[in-house]
Amino acid sequence: MKIVVFGSGNVAFHLAQALDKIYDVAQIISPNISHASSLAKKLKNAIASDNIREAAKDADVYLVSVKDDAIAEVVNKSPNDGLWIHTSGSVGMEVFSSCKKKYGVLYPLQTFSKNADINLSKIPIFIEGNNGETESRILQIAETLSGKVFHAESHQRRQLHISAVFACNFANRLWTIADEVLKEAGYSFNVLEPLLRATLDKALASSPADGQTGPARRGDQKIMASHLSSLTGDKKEIYQLISSSIFNDYNPT
Amino acid sequence: MKIVVFGSGNVAFHLAQALDKIYDVAQIISPNISHASSLAKKLKNAIASDNIREAAKDADVYLVSVKDDAIAEVVNKSPNDGLWIHTSGSVGMEVFSSCKKKYGVLYPLQTFSKNADINLSKIPIFIEGNNGETESRILQIAETLSGKVFHAESHQRRQLHISAVFACNFANRLWTIADEVLKEAGYSFNVLEPLLRATLDKALASSPADGQTGPARRGDQKIMASHLSSLTGDKKEIYQLISSSIFNDYNPT
Numbered sequence: 001m002k003i004v005v006f007g008s009g010n011v012a013f014h015l016a017q018a019l020d021k022i023y024d025v026a027q028i029i030s031p032n033i034s035h036a037s038s039l040a041k042k043l044k045n046a047i048a049s050d051n052i053r054e055a056a057k058d059a060d061v062y063l064v065s066v067k068d069d070a071i072a073e074v075v076n077k078s079p080n081d082g083l084w085i086h087t088s089g090s091v092g093m094e095v096f097s098s099c100k101k102k103y104g105v106l107y108p109l110q111t112f113s114k115n116a117d118i119n120l121s122k123i124p125i126f127i128e129g130n131n132g133e134t135e136s137r138i139l140q141i142a143e144t145l146s147g148k149v150f151h152a153e154s155h156q157r158r159q160l161h162i163s164a165v166f167a168c169n170f171a172n173r174l175w176t177i178a179d180e181v182l183k184e185a186g187y188s189f190n191v192l193e194p195l196l197r198a199t200l201d202k203a204l205a206s207s208p209a210d211g212q213t214g215p216a217r218r219g220d221q222k223i224m225a226s227h228l229s230s231l232t233g234d235k236k237e238i239y240q241l242i243s244s245s246i247f248n249d250y251n252p253t
Numbered sequence: 254m255k256i257v258v259f260g261s262g263n264v265a266f267h268l269a270q271a272l273d274k275i276y277d278v279a280q281i282i283s284p285n286i287s288h289a290s291s292l293a294k295k296l297k298n299a300i301a302s303d304n305i306r307e308a309a310k311d312a313d314v315y316l317v318s319v320k321d322d323a324i325a326e327v328v329n330k331s332p333n334d335g336l337w338i339h340t341s342g343s344v345g346m347e348v349f350s351s352c353k354k355k356y357g358v359l360y361p362l363q364t365f366s367k368n369a370d371i372n373l374s375k376i377p378i379f380i381e382g383n384n385g386e387t388e389s390r391i392l393q394i395a396e397t398l399s400g401k402v403f404h405a406e407s408h409q410r411r412q413l414h415i416s417a418v419f420a421c422n423f424a425n426r427l428w429t430i431a432d433e434v435l436k437e438a439g440y441s442f443n444v445l446e447p448l449l450r451a452t453l454d455k456a457l458a459s460s461p462a463d464g465q466t467g468p469a470r471r472g473d474q475k476i477m478a479s480h481l482s483s484l485t486g487d488k489k490e491i492y493q494l495i496s497s498s499i500f501n502d503y504n505p506t
Contacts, residue, residue, distance in 0.1 A: 012364055015333045090476055109444060111451050111466065126442045150440065159438035162480050166488075167431035167445050168452040169467030171424040176461040176502075178420035185412035187403065191362060191377045193457055194422050198364050199421040200453060202271045204446055208429040211362065214422030227415050234498040235419075241494055245487040 002026050003192035004055050004082075006074045007065035008035035010112035011087050015065060015145070018120050020044055022144045027056055030066075037238055052077040061085065063106075083137055089161045092154040104138045107157055108146070111166065118131070120145045126152035126160060159248050177235055216246035255279050257308050257335075259327045260318035261288035263365035264340050268318060268398070269372050273297055275397045280309055284318075314338065314394070316359075324348050336390055342414045345407040346381055356383035357391045360410055360485040361399070362417065373398045378411060379405035430488055469499035 001023040005016045008030035016025050020043040028050045030036040036048035049055075055062070057079045064074050064086040071086055075096055084096050084103040096103035107126045112118060125142045125150060129135025135151070142149040152160065175196075179189040202211040215223040223242055231239055254276040258269045261283035269278050273296040282302045283289040289301035302308075308315070310332045317327050317339040324339055328349055337356040339348050349356035360379045365371060378395045380402060382388025388404070395402040405413065428449075432442040455464040468476040477496055484492055 003394070036375065057283055090479075101431070111455075121393055123447050143393055148444075150444070152438075156438040156440075158479070158483070159434050160440065160444070161476075162483070163431035163434040163438075164446065165467055165480065166427045166434065166492070169426050169465070169469065169499070170491070171449075172452055172456055172461050172467075173495050173499050174423050174427070175456050176418045176465065178416035179461050181412050181416040181419065183414075185405075185409040187409075187413065189460060190457060191401075191403070191413070192302065194363050194376050195301075195417055196424075196453060196457075197423055199425055200449060203425055203428050204366075204443060204449075206430055207442060210423050211270070212425055212429065213417055223414075227418065230411070230415070234494070234501075237494055238423070238498065239419070241490055242426050245491065246422070246426050248487075249332050 001060045002056070002058065002244060003063060004029065004059040004062045005063045005065065006030070006052070006055075006078075007063075008032055009065065009067075010038050010114055011108070012063075012065035013039055013114050014112050014118055015029075015063065015108070016046075017042055017086065018145050019063070019141070021059075023141075027054075027141065029055055055079055057081065063121065075099065077179060081251035083134065085141075089126075089157050089164075093130060094154075097130070102130065102137075103135045104134055104150075105157070106138055106142055107160075108153065109160060111168075115210070121147055124150060125147040126150050126157060128153055174238070179236070181235075212246060212250065214246070217250050219247060219251050254308070254313045254316045255311065255393055257282065257312040258292075258316045259283070259305070259308075259331075260316075261285055261292045262318065262320075263367055264361070265316075266292055266367050267316035267365050267371055267373065268316065268340065268361070269299075271398050272316070272394070273299070276314075277311065278392075280307075282308055296335060299436060308332055309364055309429070310334065316340065317375075328352065337396075338391060342379075342410050342417075347407075350383070355383065355387045355390075357387055358405075358410070360413075362407065362413060364421075374400055375452055377401040377403060379403050379410060383404055405480065427491070430491070433466065434488075465499060465503065469496035471504050472500060472504050 003023050003025045004027045007014055008028050019025055025043050025046050028036040028040045028046055031050050033050040040046040040048040059081045059082050068088050081100050084100045085089050085106050087106055089107050093105050105128045108123050110123045123146050125146045127138045129138045146197050169177050256276050256278045258265055259385050278296050280297050281289040281293045282298055284303050286303040291323045293299040308331050312335050314336045321341050323345050327484050335353050337353045338359050340359055342360050358381045358408040361376050363376045376399050378399045380391045380395050382391045
C-alpha cells in the first residue's frame with residue numbers, strides 16, 4: 001500500500017515512521033522542504049517535495065497532518081482518487097467532501113514532539129470514515145498503529161478536545177501557578193512530584209470525582225480564607241472559582 | 254529511642270510503622286481504640302490506648318499525627334518532657350509553645366491511605382524545630398525516613414499547602430470536569446491517560462510554564478469560542494478564567 005504524507009510536523013513525523021514499518025510511505029510533502037527531507041530520510045524509500053501539485057496520483061492513501069488552517073489548501077490542489085485521511089481533532093471530515101470520494105479522520109490523542117520517542121501502541125486513536133467501507137479501511141490502518149482504536153464523529157472529537165483542554169492544558173496552568181507559589185517559598189516544582197503522581201494514579205484507578213480531597217472538598221473555610229489572604233490577581237480568582245465549584249458539588253444545599 | 258504516637262489515621266499508620274523499623278514505638282494513643290489496636294499489632298512492641306493521660310512520661314519523642322483541630326487537646330493533657338513533633342502542614346509549631354520545651358514539625362508532602370503501601374524514601378519531608386538542637390534531632394529522625402528532607406517554617410509550609418491545593422486538588426477538579434465531558438461523548442476518563450502522563454512528565458522534566466500548550470496558549474480564538482459554545486455553568490466560567498490567565502501570560506500586550 002502506497003502512502004503520501006502531507007506535513008512534516010510532530011504528528012506527521014511519528015505517524016509516517018510508524019506507517020512506513022507496515023506500508024510504503026512514498027512521499028513527504030511540506031512547505032518546509034528541510035523538515036520534509038529529514039523525515040523522508042528516516043523512511044524506507046520516500047522522497048520529499050514542497051509542492052502539493054507534485055503529489056503522486058496513484059497512491060492508495062493520502063495522510064494530511066498539517067495545521068488545521070492548511071488542510072483546505074492541500075485538499076484543493078491535490079489528486080482526488082485514493083483514501084484521504086486527516087489527523088486533526090478539531091476539523092470535520094467534511095473538509096474533504098467537495099472533491100474527494102473516500103475520506104475520513106484518524107486522530108491520535110497524544111502530544112507529540114520530534115525529540116521524544118513514542119510508543120503508539122497504547123495511544124488511543126479516534127477514527128471516522130465517510131461510509132462503512134472507508135471506515136473499515138481506516139480502522140485497519142489505525143489498528144496497525146495502536147491497540148486502542150475508537151469510533152468518533154466530529155461532535156465526539158470536539159468533546160475529546162475540550163476534555164483534553166481541561167485535563168491537560170488547564171491542569172498544566174495550575175501546575176505553573178503551583179510552581180510560582182513554591183518558588184516564592186524557595187522550593188522547586190519537583191517537591192510535588194510524589195503527590196502529583198499519586199493524585200493522578202488515584203484519579204485513573206477509580207475516578208477523579210471519587211479521589212477529590214482538599215479544603216474545598218471538606219468545606220474547611222478557615223484554611224480557604226487563610227490561603228486566599230495570601231493570593232492576588234488571577235491566582236485568587238482561580239482559587240475562589242474552583243473552590244466553589246468543588247464545594248457546591250460535594251456539599252449540596 | 255522510645256516513641257509515643259498520637260493518632261491512628263493514615264499518616265500515623267504509615268509513619269509509626271516506618272519509625273518502628275529504626276526506633277521503638279511504644280504506644281499508639283487514639284480515641285478510636287480499634288484503629289489504635291490494629292496499628293499497635295503491626296509494631297514490634299507497642300500497646301494501644303484511647304486515653305491521652307495514659308501517655309508514657311518517659312518517652313524520648315511524642316509524634317502527634319491527629320486532625321489539626323485535635324492537636325491542642327493532645328498538647329494540654331500530655332506529659333511535658335521529651336521532643337514533641339506534629340505532622341500537619343497547616344498548624345504552626347507554636348501550638349506546643351505554652352507547655353513543651355522541645356518541639357517542632359515533621360510534615361511529609363504526600364497523600365496517604367491505609368490500603369496502599371508507600372515508599373517514604375522519596376517523599377519530601379519538611380521539618381522545623383524550636384531551636385537548632387531540636388531541629389537537628391528532628392532532621393536525624395526525618396532522614397531515617399526519607400532522602401528528601403527540607404527545612405520549612407510555618408509560612409513556607411503554608412505556601413507548600415497552597416501549591417498542593419492548586420497542583421493536586423484543583424487539577425483533580427479539572428479532571429472531574431474532563432471525565433464528565435468525556436462521558437457525554439461516550440468515552441471513559443482513561444482515554445486521556447497517555448496524554449495526562451505525557452503532560453505531567455513534561456512539566457516535571459522542564460517546567461510547567463515551558464510545557465504550556467493549547468488553544469489559549471496559541472491565542473486560537475476560533476477554537477475557544479467553539480468550545481465555550483458547548484459549555485455552561487461553572488465549566489464555562491472555569492474555561493474562560495483559566496484561558497484568560499494563560500492567554501494574558503503568553504501574549505503580553
